[in-house]
Amino acid sequence: MQVMNKPSNQATADNKRLKLRAALVGSGIMASLTPAMHEAEGRYHGLDYKYEIIDITGDQYRGKKLADIIFKARNDGLAGMNITHPFKSEVLKYVDEVSDNVRALGASNAIVFTGEKIVAHSTDFSGYMRGFERDMKGCNKTGILLVGAGGGGSAVAFALASLGVERLLIYDIDQGHAEALVARLEEHVPGISAKAVSRLDAKIMASVDGLVNATPVGMARYPGMAIDPDLLTPDIWVSDIVYFPLETKLLATARKKGCRVMNGSGMAVYQAVHSFELFSGIRPDAARFEAEFERLIADTNS
Numbered sequence: 001m002q003v004m005n006k007p008s009n010q011a012t013a014d015n016k017r018l019k020l021r022a023a024l025v026g027s028g029i030m031a032s033l034t035p036a037m038h039e040a041e042g043r044y045h046g047l048d049y050k051y052e053i054i055d056i057t058g059d060q061y062r063g064k065k066l067a068d069i070i071f072k073a074r075n076d077g078l079a080g081m082n083i084t085h086p087f088k089s090e091v092l093k094y095v096d097e098v099s100d101n102v103r104a105l106g107a108s109n110a111i112v113f114t115g116e117k118i119v120a121h122s123t124d125f126s127g128y129m130r131g132f133e134r135d136m137k138g139c140n141k142t143g144i145l146l147v148g149a150g151g152g153g154s155a156v157a158f159a160l161a162s163l164g165v166e167r168l169l170i171y172d173i174d175q176g177h178a179e180a181l182v183a184r185l186e187e188h189v190p191g192i193s194a195k196a197v198s199r200l201d202a203k204i205m206a207s208v209d210g211l212v213n214a215t216p217v218g219m220a221r222y223p224g225m226a227i228d229p230d231l232l233t234p235d236i237w238v239s240d241i242v243y244f245p246l247e248t249k250l251l252a253t254a255r256k257k258g259c260r261v262m263n264g265s266g267m268a269v270y271q272a273v274h275s276f277e278l279f280s281g282i283r284p285d286a287a288r289f290e291a292e293f294e295r296l297i298a299d300t301n302s
């Protein structure tokens with residue numbers, strides 16, 4: 001599915017201490033663990049790898065336009081960039097090529113500078129898929145309720161569709177977001193049954209095998225749960241893509257009720273694994289990324 005154009009500034013395994021530059025651009029991202037994960041893997045491969053944060057809420061970049069940030073990064077020799085909130089859709093205006101899944105979901109969180117071209121990928125899509133395969137082996141997944149239809153939720157929806165989910169119910173506080181995602185799924189995934197729902201109740205919960213939270217509710221700055229806890233029953237599994245904190249109120253509540261749960265670590269780790277490969281051309285060791293992520297989370301909590 002992924003377009004594998006070779007980055008112009010890509011490192012190679014034979015090229016020790018090769019310089020590699022990448023960056024994450026977004027809003028309120030100074031605490032992101034992504035740079036540390038990338039740089040640790042780079043050190044392992046003997047690269048001189050610097051992964052920068054470009055936070056548009058900070059003094060240095062406030063008021064700067066996304067287009068200017070991207071073109072400057074390319075001129076400065078970066079191999080690629082991760083893109084996060086609020087730019088995952090806007091970035092598509094400035095790219096030359098998109099992978100199939102980016103075309104379908106209408107958002108990208110990773111761009112690669114390949115010679116004259118800028119190519120957009122979704123490692124959120126591949127990251128959720130791989131995380132799900134790691135953590136949810138053997139679970140029932142015929143029908144799923146997705147809560148939150150923004151950038152992350154869209155990647156989750158298409159990943160679930162690629163994993164064979166037949167029926168998706170989508171709830172978003174902004175009904176237009178849910179309806180737009182349903183339209184995209186119907187256009188790009190033959191045979192899927194996707195439906196936007198305007199409220200959550202026990203009847204809907206009884207019709208699904210699992211539930212995914214892809215809203216920011218549960219993050220330290222948006223505490224609480226997007227779902228009424230009384231709607232959780234032990235026969236459904238619960239996945240949360242929030243990873244600050246890893247144990248959200250939703251997961252803690254679901255765990256107490258006896259539900260199988262999956263936190264946001266898999267998506268966070270595997271999107272970084274895939275992005276590293278896109279930027280460097282080197283196949284990273286996913287287990288090393290996982291270990292580094294756990295170490296960083298433990299540091300954050302200590």
Ligand code: NAD
Pocket residue numbers: 085124127147148149150151152153171172173174177214215216217219225226241242243264265267268269271
């Ligand atoms: P976004 O702003 O693009 O989308 C959020 C969506 O949730 C919006 O459509 C919004 O209307 C909806 N929403 C908000 N509150 C709601 C509520 N109470 N009930 C129903 N819908 C509600 O944000 P995003 O980029 O999709 O990120 C969402 C969360 O996912 C963030 O916490 C982000 O950090 C996390 N995320 C994690 C990973 C990972 O690697 N684990 C990757 C991407 C996003």
